[in-house]
Amino acid sequence: MATYEQIFDKNRAWVEKMKGTDPDFFEKLAADQQPDYLYIGCSDSRVPANEIMGLEPGELFVHRNIANLVNNSDLNVMSVILYAVVHLKVKHIIVCGHYNCGGVKAAMEPKDMGLLNPWLRNIRDVYRLHHDELNAIKNQQARYDRLVELNVLEQATNVIKTAAVQKCYLATGFPIVHGWVFDLHTGILKDLEINFVKILKDIQEIYDLTSTRSEFGEGSSDGNNI
Ligand code: CO
Numbered sequence: 001m002a003t004y005e006q007i008f009d010k011n012r013a014w015v016e017k018m019k020g021t022d023p024d025f026f027e028k029l030a031a032d033q034q035p036d037y038l039y040i041g042c043s044d045s046r047v048p049a050n051e052i053m054g055l056e057p058g059e060l061f062v063h064r065n066i067a068n069l070v071n072n073s074d075l076n077v078m079s080v081i082l083y084a085v086v087h088l089k090v091k092h093i094i095v096c097g098h099y100n101c102g103g104v105k106a107a108m109e110p111k112d113m114g115l116l117n118p119w120l121r122n123i124r125d126v127y128r129l130h131h132d133e134l135n136a137i138k139n140q141q142a143r144y145d146r147l148v149e150l151n152v153l154e155q156a157t158n159v160i161k162t163a164a165v166q167k168c169y170l171a172t173g174f175p176i177v178h179g180w181v182f183d184l185h186t187g188i189l190k191d192l193e194i195n196f197v198k199i200l201k202d203i204q205e206i207y208d209l210t211s212t213r214s215e216f217g218e219g220s221s222d223g224n225n226i
Contacts, residue, residue: 028058035061038084038175040077040155041096042068042103047182049096052189061088067103067151068095069122070158078162084175085164091174093159096189097152098182104148123147126154152179153194160200163209169200170210 002010018025035058039049043064050060063080070077084090097104106113107123127134130150137143156179159165165175177199179192204210 033058033061033088035059035084035088036091037061038063038081038088038090038093039096040064040068040070040080040094040159041182042066042098042101044098044101046184047096047098052182052187061090066116066119067101067107067123068097068155069119069151070095070155071122072158072161081159081162082164085162085168089168089172089174091176092178093165093175094178094180095152095156095159096180096182097148097155098184099145099148100184101148104151105144108144108147123151126151129154149179149181149192152181152192155179156194157199157203160196161203161207161209166200166204166208166210 015026022028037053037055037059038061039053040063041047041049043066049055049062049064050057053060061080061084063077065074065077070081072078081093084093103120104123106116107120107127113120127147130147134143134147134150137146156177159177165177168175177194177196179194181190181192182188183190
């Protein structure tokens with residue numbers, strides 16, 4: 001474990017290493033970013049996004065929070081998705097969870113977690129949505145692993161519910177949304193192979209945001225009433 005002072009020595013060593021592989025590395029880095037991928041993952045220190053994907057600085061736009069949640073009233077994650085889709089024009093959005101996620105585990109325990117309650121509530125809601133499947137799993141660890149996967153599925157679905165993703169996909173065929181789980185025991189990334197097109201089609205029955213016109217109130221005197 002590095003001490004606070006050692007961090008700066010490590011930074012200098014990293015700078016030299018990067019210059020050693022490409023003398024212009026930092027000039028190129030400062031010029032622009034054109035990442036093809038947006039990664040939404042857990043804040044857990046054991047899941048470093050760039051490293052596990054083998055990507056260099058500039059190749060991955062990243063958002064991390066406890067238990068990789070995509071909450072529609074979270075201005076942070078919603079801004080990241082909008083910026084990544086509309087301005088960076090990323091081709092792929094990845095929601096990546098991980099087994100042994102402390103946030104998911106906490107949500108499985110019947111306990112008051114204080115300020116974390118509203119955040120973890122999102123995971124408890126995932127449990128409620130998939131109650132029958134989860135309760136049929138008798139092994140506690142297997143149920144925990146499955147909730148990690150179902151949480152990824154639901155958060156990826158939340159990404160697909162956004163207007164930015166729906167409109168951009170309709171216009172360009174991108175971005176594609178993926179769900180992954182990282183296994184801390186093996187280091188392997190597992191693609192849950194969620195069916196992006198099917199989820200998009202299914203949710204658009206209710207969450208279709210591709211039209212700018214509204215059948216409610218447009219041009220009428222009731223237009224300002226929500
Ligand atoms: Co976690």
